[in-house]
Amino acid sequence: MSKRKQYHKSNCDNTVQAIVTDALGRKVILVGKHAFEWSIILEKEGRLVITTFPNRKQAVDMFNNKYKKK
Structure with a gap:
């Protein structure tokens, strides 16, 4: 049985998923x-509002x- 792949936080990059x-x-x-x-980053009137999720x-x-x- 193969070992399950383990992801390390330090090796992962932030990526933009949708705009x-x-x-x-x-x-x-x-x-x-x-x-x-x-x-989720909300850009309004030149300001950024960032809501973080675990x-x-x-x-x-x-x-x-x-x-x-829609």
Whole structure:
């Protein structure tokens, strides 16, 4: 049986997963490391509001529910 791959936080890079513009014209960016620290960055009027989540599932659920609606 093969050993399960283990990810180390120090070896993972932050990557931009999605960028959308919401109904109010603000830019919303989903950023995260593989299985660690994910964030939603909301850019409005030149200011950044960053909401951090402990894992991918919570961040993607929030992103999809609030900002990805059509």
